[in-house]
Amino acid sequence: MSLLDTNLSAFDPVTDPDQAERYLTDWPRDARGRARAILRPRSVEEVAEIVRLSAAEGIPLVPQGGHTGLVEGAVPSPAGNEVVVSLERLNRIREVDPINFSMTVEAGCILANLQAVAAEHDRLFPLSLGAQGSCQIGGNVATNAGGINVLRYGMTRNLVLGIEAVLPDGQIWHGLRKLHKNNTGYDLKQLFIGSEGTLGIVTAVSLRLFPRPTQVETAFLAVSDPAAAVALYGQARRDLSDLLSAFEIIQHFGLELAQEATPDLRHPLETTSSHYVLMEASASGLVDLSGLMQRFLEGVMEAGHVLDGTVAANTAQARTLWRFREDLVEGQARRGRHLRTDVSVPISAISAFLAKVDAGLTAAEPSAIPVAYGHVGDGNLHYNVLPPPGMAEADKPAFLKRCETVIYGALAEFGGSISAEHGIGRAKLGSYLKGLAPAEKALSEGIKRQFDPQGLMSPGRLFER
Ligand SMILES: Cc1cc2nc3c(=O)[nH]c(=O)nc-3n(C[C@H](O)[C@H](O)[C@H](O)COP(=O)(O)OP(=O)(O)OC[C@H]3O[C@@H](n4cnc5c(N)ncnc54)[C@H](O)[C@@H]3O)c2cc1C
Known part of the structure; x- marks a missing residue:
């Protein structure tokens, strides 16, 4: 069987162009891609079969969760050479263990549903964000999502006890432990958290639960x-x-x-x-x-x-x-195309950083309309910019890029980061690579080569190829 067989009914392909549309873009609709095929496997074995075929035929893959990501990571490349692997059919709760304060769930489970399942067992799953009615736990893990409760419970990285994933050669890594303490060697699951689909496809996770607030x-x-x-x-x-x-x-x-x-x-x-x-x-x-x-x-x-x-x-x-x-x-979003950032600075620098960016924007782009809000307790600010009313659509990308340069320029002075929670995807790749120290770049490339020597997993995200 080939990955591009027209008869791929085993993987529940999307063939209707109207239905396909939602897999070709994500929430902000700033970018639209094309796909060679859109597949919806129903089990980890089916995911593994797809990945094996992709490795054998040299076809790049992009895993897709709830397409609420804000950096174009899940949008297939405009070149149209990638196969989309949607995890939406892998949506079973495998186990809830209230005594162990853990649950094991498949990657395609919607975040809000997991919060509800935890509550049914008098437990709290604390990850909470505006997109929780649509985003999937696999996407949350792949982006190391943050949200409103990071202050107390940490990022997704702190909430994962174990991971099951399909590696780029099609092997299934059974790392679904539910141990609260495990000090045996490298903590490999942490490599997957925040890897944005570049190291493999997450198919299930064991999550840490907490006492439910009363x-x-x-x-x-x-x-x-x-x-x-x-x-x-x-x-x-x-x-x-x-x-x-x-x-x-x-x-x-x-x-x-x-x-x-x-x-x-x-x-x-x-x-x-x-x-x-x-x-x-x-x-x-x-x-x-x-x-x-x-x-x-x-x-x-x-x-x-x-x-x-x-x-x-x-x-x-x-x-x-x-x-x-x-x-x-x-x-x-209703105001149309705009700049979204999710920068972070030390909490003690928030006020000075905001003042610096406000002044910089007023000087460089006086017509810019800033919208700044964020998670003070994490030093994480969404310093966003709306273009002035009436600006031609064609002028917006260059205008917003200039505003982004002012915001990112101020970060260096405060030791900040261009992404506190949304990740890099394709949208922030240039800025990310520019800020990467040579040693960090070499180590990251070595990890990528070790996992994915053919470079078929989400190419162009986090790495140029
Ligand atoms: C209104 C709104 C509010 C938001 N608020 C926040 C917030 O407060 N904090 C925050 O961190 N984010 C926020 N986001 C961003 C977004 O919701 C998160 O990044 C979320 O984790 C993405 O999950 P998803 O299932 O939609 O992933 P997708 O958008 O489908 O994919 C995101 C990335 O993960 C990869 N991926 C998806 N599933 C898998 C998998 N199973 N295995 C491997 N890779 C995979 C994709 O290839 C892509 O690179 C918000 C978004 C919106 C629209």
Whole structure:
């Protein structure tokens, strides 16, 4: 059998052009590729068979999860020479072990479904991001996804106990251990986490679970500027200690964008300010979380760190507060093509970094409309830019590239990173390679050659070929 046989019904190929469309692009729809075939295997053995055929015939593959990635990693190459391997049919829960605080699931499981399964067993799977209704755990592992709870629970890297993957020669690596401690040799699973499909195809993962919080306190606070937000964060870490699970900064313009996407959202405070903080603390057990949050808020109001604020009285109110943070992403998308960044700097440098980029953009591209928000507790900022209204579509790519240069240029001074969570894909390849030290480049290329000597796994992502 050839990978390009027209009769590939064993792998559930997509042949209808209308149906194929969603596999050729991803969420932002900035890029569109072409595929030699789109296959949807139903088991790890089928994935292995596809990879074996690809290795024998020298055909490049690109694994695909929920296509919510933001760096064009899962979009097939415009050259049309790649076969898309969608993991969506591998979506079984293999085991939940509440006593071991773990579950083992297939790569195509949707993240929100996994959160629900964990909750059914009175456990928490803490990975949480705006795309959770569509992204798949295999994609989360391949991108080392972050999200709103990194502050307390870490990135996906911290949540994976074991991995099953198909290697580029078609071997199945059975690394699905569910051990919380295992100190035997190299931790090979970590190589797959964040590898963006370049080392093999993840088919299943064992995940770490946590006690399910029974108390959650969500507060929305107005602050005078980013420096006040960072000071507030320091106080929250001290006063709420490990119970703090999310701490987001949002510009006022971000609220307006959220309201453009969801017109029934009402500003939650009497006071308007240039910046707001959305923070959450959660606990299980005997802790008096509500009392703790109240004492913390009284202290920071008295100290003048906070101008105004509200605490959600129930889950529905908390959901509404979170919609400001989540829906602003949709509001940006409605404004059309724009620059998305996910940079990181040390937390202590957030305020100076933002001031530097604001000034740099005003000087270099005064018509740029910045939208800056992000996860303060991780030093991770989405400093995005919308083009001015009326700019011709043809002019936008060069304009946004110039804005990106200003933002990335400021990172060096603060020892920052061009990607805190979205990864490199094809969209950030040039900037990534430029910043890579010779030793890092040589080691990365050596790892890639060891796993994938033919260079057939997701070529052009993370590496030039
Ligand atoms: C509204 C919105 C909000 C977002 N918020 C966040 C956020 O807060 N934090 C964050 O980190 N990201 C965020 N993202 C980005 C995105 O959701 C994540 O990168 C997510 O992990 C991608 O998962 P996916 O299943 O959609 O993967 P895809 O987009 O399908 O693929 C992403 C990459 O992983 C590879 N891949 C996919 N599945 C596999 C597999 N099984 N084996 C090997 N490689 C594979 C692909 O080839 C590609 O390189 C957001 C995206 C959107 C649209």
